[in-house]
Amino acid sequence: MSGRPVDAALPTAVRVWLGPGAVLAALVVAAVGIRYADRDRPGAVDSWLRPSEPGARSPWRHAALAADFLGEPVGAAALVLAAVTGCLLLRRPRAAVLVVAGAGLAVATTRLLKHVVGRTIHGGNLSYPSGHTAFLTALALSVALLVAGRFGLGGAVATLLVLGAALIAGAAMGWAQVALGAHYPTDALGGWCTALAVTPAAGWLIDRTADARRPGR
Numbered sequence: 001m002s003g004r005p006v007d008a009a010l011p012t013a014v015r016v017w018l019g020p021g022a023v024l025a026a027l028v029v030a031a032v033g034i035r036y037a038d039r040d041r042p043g044a045v046d047s048w049l050r051p052s053e054p055g056a057r058s059p060w061r062h063a064a065l066a067a068d069f070l071g072e073p074v075g076a077a078a079l080v081l082a083a084v085t086g087c088l089l090l091r092r093p094r095a096a097v098l099v100v101a102g103a104g105l106a107v108a109t110t111r112l113l114k115h116v117v118g119r120t121i122h123g124g125n126l127s128y129p130s131g132h133t134a135f136l137t138a139l140a141l142s143v144a145l146l147v148a149g150r151f152g153l154g155g156a157v158a159t160l161l162v163l164g165a166a167l168i169a170g171a172a173m174g175w176a177q178v179a180l181g182a183h184y185p186t187d188a189l190g191g192w193c194t195a196l197a198v199t200p201a202a203g204w205l206i207d208r209t210a211d212a213r214r215p216g217r
Contacts, residue, residue: 129190
């Protein structure tokens with residue numbers, strides 16, 4: 001049998017856009033990381049976007065804390081479990097693997113980059129890129145890719161759905177991290193771009209590995 005299976009982790013409709021997008025995102029992560037390497041203060045962009053006194057006030061603080069919880073171990077595990085369960089119920093095993101691999105790879109990459117870049121906030125806490133932002137963005141990307149493949153959406157519609165989901169998730173978590181004073185705005189940008197870079201790569205590897213094991217290949 002030829003052609004990409006309907007349960008592909010990375011649907012054909014979005015591959016043409018997400019591939020170059022992943023490369024561009026990786027370049028942004030590298031450029032911003034080089035720009036702020038070993039720094040312990042906000043840059044010009046951060047000062048413009050960041051509140052003069054970090055720390056959201058009620059009721060926004062409650063919203064920020066709720067979003068932040070989704071990136072903490074318990075909240076993140078609950079989200080991943082729910083997403084994987086949904087994928088398996090829909091009989092999309094590749095999507096289930098992408099949920100775990102995409103989010104895990106995004107978080108692992110941010111942890112590695114934090115030590116490489118060495119940017120700090122609040123007296124020595126490594127900050128670039130934001131792992132919380134990378135996690136939620138990667139998870140949203142994985143779920144959006146599942147939806148796009150499940151409903152057989154066309155290239156433009158599927159791409160808008162996937163990028164829109166990533167933008168909303170990244171913006172929400174990035175806002176929460178900045179509002180709580182945990183990260184600089186450019187840290188959130190780095191986390192968002194990290195997810196955009198590694199999640200499509202994870203999907204491509206999952207499909208390539210699974211296709212190689214298909215009968216007749």
